[in-house]
Amino acid sequence: MNEPSLPQPPTLEAASNFDLIGLGYCSWDFLCVVPEVPMDGKVEILSRLEQGGGPSATATFAAQRLGARTAFIGAVGNDDVGRKILNDFSAEGVDVSAMVTRTDEESGVSYCWAEQKKGKRSIAWIRGTAAPLRPLEINEALLRSSRVLHLDGHQTEAAIHAAAVAKAAGVTVCLDAGTIVPGIELILKNVDIVIASESFAERYTQENTIEKQLFALRKNGARWAVITCGERGSMGYDGQEWIKVPAVRISQVVDTTGAGDVYHGAFLRRYLDGVTMGDCMRFASGAAALKCGALGGRTAIPTLARLNEFLSQSNP
Numbered sequence: 001m002n003e004p005s006l007p008q009p010p011t012l013e014a015a016s017n018f019d020l021i022g023l024g025y026c027s028w029d030f031l032c033v034v035p036e037v038p039m040d041g042k043v044e045i046l047s048r049l050e051q052g053g054g055p056s057a058t059a060t061f062a063a064q065r066l067g068a069r070t071a072f073i074g075a076v077g078n079d080d081v082g083r084k085i086l087n088d089f090s091a092e093g094v095d096v097s098a099m100v101t102r103t104d105e106e107s108g109v110s111y112c113w114a115e116q117k118k119g120k121r122s123i124a125w126i127r128g129t130a131a132p133l134r135p136l137e138i139n140e141a142l143l144r145s146s147r148v149l150h151l152d153g154h155q156t157e158a159a160i161h162a163a164a165v166a167k168a169a170g171v172t173v174c175l176d177a178g179t180i181v182p183g184i185e186l187i188l189k190n191v192d193i194v195i196a197s198e199s200f201a202e203r204y205t206q207e208n209t210i211e212k213q214l215f216a217l218r219k220n221g222a223r224w225a226v227i228t229c230g231e232r233g234s235m236g237y238d239g240q241e242w243i244k245v246p247a248v249r250i251s252q253v254v255d256t257t258g259a260g261d262v263y264h265g266a267f268l269r270r271y272l273d274g275v276t277m278g279d280c281m282r283f284a285s286g287a288a289a290l291k292c293g294a295l296g297g298r299t300a301i302p303t304l305a306r307l308n309e310f311l312s313q314s315n316p
Contacts, residue, residue, distance in 0.1 A: 062265030258297020
């Protein structure tokens with residue numbers, strides 16, 4: 001049976017400046033690999049690096065590396081960290097012309113520890129002092145010119161407004177549902193695609209099975225609902241079919257930081273090709289797997305050619 005598809009995003013022939021625009025939290029990540037994460041103890045760091053991070057931010061970064069034309073909207077301070085965040089985006093080709101820089105404020109940062117043997121990680125983060133985006137600071141014409149808007153629930157007031165503007169313009173709106181924030185239901189009512197973590201899905205819907213959770217996530221109007229379950233893969237519901245996609249395996253997992261974010265970015269990059277939800281899920285699973293082969297949420301995000309080669313050799 002064929003899987004029903006969403007109404008397709010505006011075609012490349014339409015007057016769209018970007019394939020995908022991300023809006024949400026962005027940070028500067030300090031990451032390291034350790035033998036184990038200590039509690040009330042010390043441990044020697046095996047390797048470390050710094051790079052940009054954030055849910056919608058890294059998803060946008062992934063879509064760009066996979067060949068999409070992207071932009072990101074968020075707020076940073078005018079500190080050294082803020083400049084690093086912007087430079088990291090720009091170096092990859094993500095447009096940051098709509099970013100807002102707050103004078104004399106601090107940008108968000110995260111500290112991540114990945115265990116050497118399992119690649120499992122712990123993260124501590126702070127928003128910084130830069131005030132969240134305000135609706136009036138969003139370039140609405142930019143939103144309307146995009147094919148997809150991807151939100152992560154952060155910058156919530158601006159996200160609620162952006163989702164409504166994009167939805168009214170026929171832009172596909174996607175939500176990375178990872179954190180329950182006040183007002184999240186106002187974003188969900190204008191969402192076409194919701195991709196939730198299993199913890200969010202359980203807490204938000206109060207349902208005890210993944211099938212019931214997916215059904216509940218679509219009640220607000222989303223046409224496609226997907227729940228990601230880490231190494232157990234992902235499951236989706238499009239209103240007619242339940243689609244289960246196992247996680248793709250790699251030889252060595254170094255760090256799972258950002259795997260879900262990369263999944264979202266790859267999912268939307270594939271969606272732009274006008275394919276089914278199952279195709280998007282399989283493509284995203286491969287991208288997330290490759291990401292886990294190196295330290296950092298962005299280091300090992302594949303190019304489109306690399307991902308296609310990997311998937312042709314795998315059996316997701």
